[in-house]
Amino acid sequence: MGADSPLARSPYEILGVSVTASHEQLRRAYRRKLRETHPDTAASTAAASAAPGTAAPGTGGAAVHFHAVQHAWELIGTPEARAIFDRTGRAAATDDSRTWAPAPPAKRPDARPQARAYGHPGGWYRERYLDLLHEWVGRGVDVPDPYDAALLRSAPREVKHLLAAAVAEEDTARVLATLGIGFTVWHDVRTAAAGPDAGLVRGRDDRGKLDHIVLGPTGLWAILSEDWGEPVKTKRGELIGSALASGERPVHELSVRARAFARAARVKFSALVVVVPEGASPEDVIALGAVRGSQALLVQRPRLANLVRTGLPGIGTGGTDLFEVRTRVASAVQYV
Numbered sequence: 001m002g003a004d005s006p007l008a009r010s011p012y013e014i015l016g017v018s019v020t021a022s023h024e025q026l027r028r029a030y031r032r033k034l035r036e037t038h039p040d041t042a043a044s045t046a047a048a049s050a051a052p053g054t055a056a057p058g059t060g061g062a063a064v065h066f067h068a069v070q071h072a073w074e075l076i077g078t079p080e081a082r083a084i085f086d087r088t089g090r091a092a093a094t095d096d097s098r099t100w101a102p103a104p105p106a107k108r109p110d111a112r113p114q115a116r117a118y119g120h121p122g123g124w125y126r127e128r129y130l131d132l133l134h135e136w137v138g139r140g141v142d143v144p145d146p147y148d149a150a151l152l153r154s155a156p157r158e159v160k161h162l163l164a165a166a167v168a169e170e171d172t173a174r175v176l177a178t179l180g181i182g183f184t185v186w187h188d189v190r191t192a193a194a195g196p197d198a199g200l201v202r203g204r205d206d207r208g209k210l211d212h213i214v215l216g217p218t219g220l221w222a223i224l225s226e227d228w229g230e231p232v233k234t235k236r237g238e239l240i241g242s243a244l245a246s247g248e249r250p251v252h253e254l255s256v257r258a259r260a261f262a263r264a265a266r267v268k269f270s271a272l273v274v275v276v277p278e279g280a281s282p283e284d285v286i287a288l289g290a291v292r293g294s295q296a297l298l299v300q301r302p303r304l305a306n307l308v309r310t311g312l313p314g315i316g317t318g319g320t321d322l323f324e325v326r327t328r329v330a331s332a333v334q335y336v
Contacts, residue, residue, distance in 0.1 A: 100147035116185065188336050210257050271315065
């Protein structure tokens, strides 16, 4: 998981100390966490807890926690670094001008045609983030920079999650743009799953939207971009993890929304994809099985473009003319 996620834990949380802890308390906490998260220690603990005659549980995740502890110490391990982090929410070497504000259009590295794209990725969640941030700060209170890292660090998780969702959509949109001229992408598409009975994502009705719909020679793809701030795993075709809300079923919800749009557009989705940041799942690409005729997958973002370009065995537009599918999708699209 990248440490630059809006949902990333602060170094104080990683070390398990208060922001008012003394330097000596920080040092002791750091040494304790190093011992607890060291891969060798984790492997020994796992082996000891394994039932006789069985293999020890995997400890691959231990290295992630071990490196997180080391990075936390780099951020606040000295009085100088700690003072800068407390003031800016960033490391001393980080450019202080960096915020979570919408990124300017990226400069094209070459002149190759990009995928045709419509809609505003991340726009709906950014609006909700700003609304909820001002509710938390207090109406009428001046907020010079709503994306200030130090302000964001102290915000409630539900506020940070909205921004994390917006950033995740924007990051995925940049990846999808590289697919090439043979692909068409629609962002932030409203579906008939919206309304009082719609499933809630991040604790609030988001109008039943599909983050991204992608159409190309490899089929029609429904994509959910997410960042829970912690790694996720899979169980029986669904995602699980400590950061997911109680009852949250991302794959099921994506399926419900995709099915609602498919009925309206008279099309069929080839694949349902949940996209997470690099390192946020046990493997780059995990097949979750078929969901109402569509293949469900969990994919780390760096693998997404190659997966969509290459496609899945036996999956395409199902013999339906690509132009006809594009016409049906375009006529049914409504944006949130």
